[in-house]
Amino acid sequence: MSKVPLTVRGAENLRAELTRLKQVDRPKVIQAIAExxxxxxLKENAEYHAAREQQGFIEARIKDIESKLSHAQIIDVKSINAGGRVVFGATVDVYEEEEDAEHTFQIVGDDEADIKQGLISVSSPMARALIGKSEGDEVAVQTPNGPRHMEILDVRYE
Structure with a gap:
């Protein structure tokens, strides 16, 4: 399997979730099964079946996170010298003409994306349009709601 890009913060979040699942959630569900x-x-014990189902979800998530971390290419944005160009992990301030508004986005891995927090996936159309561009460049992004035109105001590596 190929390496999947992940920011340092994204890797830390996954490791923290993995620790919580292994040290808190897993023992709690084992105790619930025992009770x-x-x-x-057991055939008609709803508590038992619910706890076993929860255990299955926890174990699946643990395997998922371990797989993601083992295939992750952790990229420290602060160590990148991209010369003002938009790259993976960069934080980009843009002015969007259609909305007459400024937005800030950080380009992150697929698993880290959360548009409400301004984290956009590296594989999204928006990120693909921004990558490689520099401050002052104008970008047109095709979206399901039609084209969006933006000007890159600032590129930071935080």
Whole structure:
């Protein structure tokens, strides 16, 4: 499997979630299963079945995170010398003409993306249009709602 880009912050968040799942959630669900077993007949024990289902979700998430971390290419944006160009991990301030508004985006890995926090996936049309451009460049992005025209105001590596 190929390497998947991930920011340092994204990797830290995944490691923190993995630690919580292993040290808090997993023991809690094991205890819930043990308590449910103590209640007797497992065939009609809803608590037991719910706890086992929860255990399955936790174990699947642990495997998912471990896989993502093992295939991650962790990129420290602060160490990149991109010469003012938009690259993976860069924070970009743009002026959007259609909305007459400024927006700030950081280009992150697919698993880190959260548009409400201004984190856009490196594989999104917006990120693909911005990557390689510099401050002052104008960019047109095709979206399902039609084209969006933006001017890059600033590029930072935070």
């Amino acid at each position: 449910a077993r103590a209640h007797g007949d």
